[in-house]
Amino acid sequence: xxxxxxxxxxxxxxxxxxxxxxxxxxxxxxxxxxxxxxxxxxxxxxxxxxxxxxxxxxxxxxxxxxxxxxxxxxxxxxxxxxxxxxxxxxxxxxxxxxxxxxxxxxxxxxxxxxxxxxxxxxxxxxxxxxxxxxxxxxxxxxxxxxxxxxxx
Numbered sequence: 621x622x623x624x625x626x627x628x629x630x631x632x633x634x635x636x637x638x639x640x641x642x643x644x645x646x647x648x649x650x651x652x653x654x655x656x657x658x659x660x661x662x663x664x665x666x667x668x669x670x671x672x673x674x675x676x677x678x679x680x681x682x683x684x685x686x687x688x689x690x691x692x693x694x695x696x697x698x699x700x701x702x703x704x705x706x707x708x709x710x711x712x713x714x715x716x717x718x719x720x721x722x723x724x725x726x727x728x729x730x731x732x733x734x735x736x737x738x739x740x741x742x743x744x745x746x747x748x749x750x751x752x753x754x755x756x757x758x759x760x761x762x763x764x765x766x767x768x769x770x771x772x
Contacts, residue, residue, distance in 0.1 A: 621708070621738055623700075629657045630665045630703040631696055631750075634674060638691035638747035645677075645684030665703060672702035691748035700742060707742065708735035 632655045640646050648666055652659040666685055669675040676688045687694060697707060708731065710718045715731035741759060749755050755763070762768060 621734075624704065626661075626665060627700045627704050629655070629661060630669060631699050633657065633662060633665060634669065634687070634694065634699045634747050635750045637675065637685060637687050638694075638751035640686070643686065645682065645686050647684040651685070668703050669699070672698075674699060674702050687747070691751060692746050694747045695743050696745045696747070696750070697739065697742040699747070707738050 633651050636651045636654050637646055648663055649659060651657065651666075652662045657665075666675060666677070670677050670685075673688050674694060675685045677683070677685050700707060706714065708715055710728075710731050715728055715735055718728040718731060720727050741762065744756055745759055
């Protein structure tokens with residue numbers, strides 16, 4: 621899976637909001653500074669997250685952004701889908717719509733398994749988990765595998 625800068629920035633911004641110590645709205649400038657995200661790019665991302673119901677915006681001198689739901693009810697998958705669409709696609713469509721002739725007939729099942737594996741991670745990690753630095757044990761176990769750290 622390739623995680624775009626947009627998805628990475630969106631997740632980092634959402635985690636920053638989850639980590640906010642109080643329930644006051646957080647200004648985009650503060651998020652951009654804390655996460656080293658270009659402000660113009662972040663403002664567009666926050667607009668998409670607002671449109672998807674992940675964040676709420678508040679106007680005025682005390683305005684800014686905050687999560688629309690509790691951080692423990694929002695997953696990494698929710699944020700990625702809000703800015704990128706479905707987690708896995710094959711040539712722009714869902715894996716279950718892929719169809720191949722001959723020897724490649726079973727390949728759509730591989731793409732579906734890839735999507736299922738991805739979901740097993742990003743649908744199980746909440747913004748609260750990341751903000752607290754305490755990931756679910758099965759996710760930690762996956763990340764502790766030395767082979768997971770090898771780029772191939």
